[in-house]
Amino acid sequence: MATLADVADAARVSTATASLVLSGKASGRVSDATAARVRAAAEELGYVRDALAGGMRNRRTRTVGVLGERVLSTPYAVAMIDAILTVCRQLGWAVLLTDSGGQAEQTRRAVRELRSRRVDVIVHAAMYHQQVHVPAELDNAAVLNGFADRDGVFGVVPDERAAAREAVGHLLSLGHRRIGHITHDDTTVAIGMRRTAYEETLVSAGIDPDPSLVISGGNDPEGADASARRLLDREDRPTAVFCYNDGIAAGVYRVAARLGISIPEDLSVVGFDDLRLISTNLEPQLTTMRLPHYEMADWLVxxxxxxxxxxxxxxxxxxxxxxxxxSTAPAPAGA
Structure with missing residues (x-):
């Protein structure tokens, strides 16, 4: 079995430097290039750090607990979990995953489980940008893709407003002036921020927002199709649509095809999420805002x-x- 000294020799560094890197304490003390060399050597040699022995010495388990709220079984979790697992693998930490399903009693049980396992830190992961309840006893937690319902808890979220402004600005740059917005009939933080930014961006461009071009409906395929039809089955339909998410954008595609509307020649479409199962499988492929789930999780962990x-x-x-x-192109001539 490879030892720390073997890794240090292979990476051409001291055992102290190798230890700093593999114990996750290299930040600001070891260059990125050197740290990468140490990790590569450890991977090649199959080095396994004795986390239990380390925990006995410093009373740490070197474990990240992940408490999800209806997120770990959804496609939206893939990038977040990938980042968490990658960081922990690089730094020699373990990961313990659990999901409360958003239920209060299940959350209490999950918290007890994580505490009993003596995880060192907890990532409270939300399915979408929202406020989450972080129990007071979790003094080692931070929120991923949301914010806590109390002070003193760090959170990381997408910049919803800036993203929506950029999406609508992209359509404006293509000459579109009549831009619709199809959103979800819920009251989540992201919904409100994206709609507000859509309206603000139009106003900044000298366009009075038309309330009739904002359609709220269900977030499932049936709801997306119904919303899209309400917007597109009219004589004064918009030349472009900014959609709350990629699923709703897929509904726009379906309805446009039924109505004989060509994308992007007749109608430009912008989604939100960059959920690859949708965005890259539509024809034409979808212009969309990519959520920074991987970057947020990597930075936070x-x-x-x-x-x-x-x-x-x-x-x-x-x-x-x-x-x-x-899915986006210059506005049709005369539009």
Whole structure:
């Protein structure tokens, strides 16, 4: 079995440097290039750190607990869980996953389970940008993709407003002036922020928002189709649509096809999420805003492990990326 000394020799560093990297304490003390070399050597040699022995010495289990709220079994969790597992693998930490289903009693049970396992830090992961209840006894927790219902808990979220402004701005840059918005008939934080930014961006461009171009409906295929038909089956239909998410955008595609409306020649469409099962399988592929789930999880877990979250606790917003594909084009002539 490979030892720490073997890893240090292979990486051409001291055992102290190798230990810093593999114990997750290299931030600000070891260069990124050196740390990468140590991790590569450890991977190649099959080095396994004795986490139990380390925990006995410093009373830490070197475990990240992940408490989900209806998120771990959804497609939206893939990037977040991938980032958490990747960071922990790189730093030699273990991961314990549990999901409360958003139920209060299940949350209490999950909290007891995580505490009994003596996890060092807890990531409270939300399915969508929302406020979550973080029990007072969790003094080692931070919220991923949401914010806590009490002060003193760090949270990371997508910058919903900036993303929506960029999405609508993209359509404006293509010459579209009559831009519709199809959203979900719920009251989540993301819904309100994206709609507000849509309206603000139009006003900034000198366009009075038309309330009749904002359609709220269900977030399932049937609801998406119904909303899309309400917007597109009219003589004065918009030349572009900004959709709350990619699923709703798929509904726009279905209804447009039934009505003989060509995308993007007659209608430009922008989604939100970049859920690849949808965005890259539509024809034409969908222009959409990519949520920074991987980046948020990577940033948060690294800082939790290294105990260097900024103080005081805040809600940090991460930028989304506009992914331009083939569903957007210049506005039709004369529109």
């Amino acid at each position: 690294r800082r939790l492990i290294n105990d260097d979250l900024p103080e005081p606790a805040e809600v940090r917003r991460f930028p989304c990326e506009l992914v331009v594909r083939k």
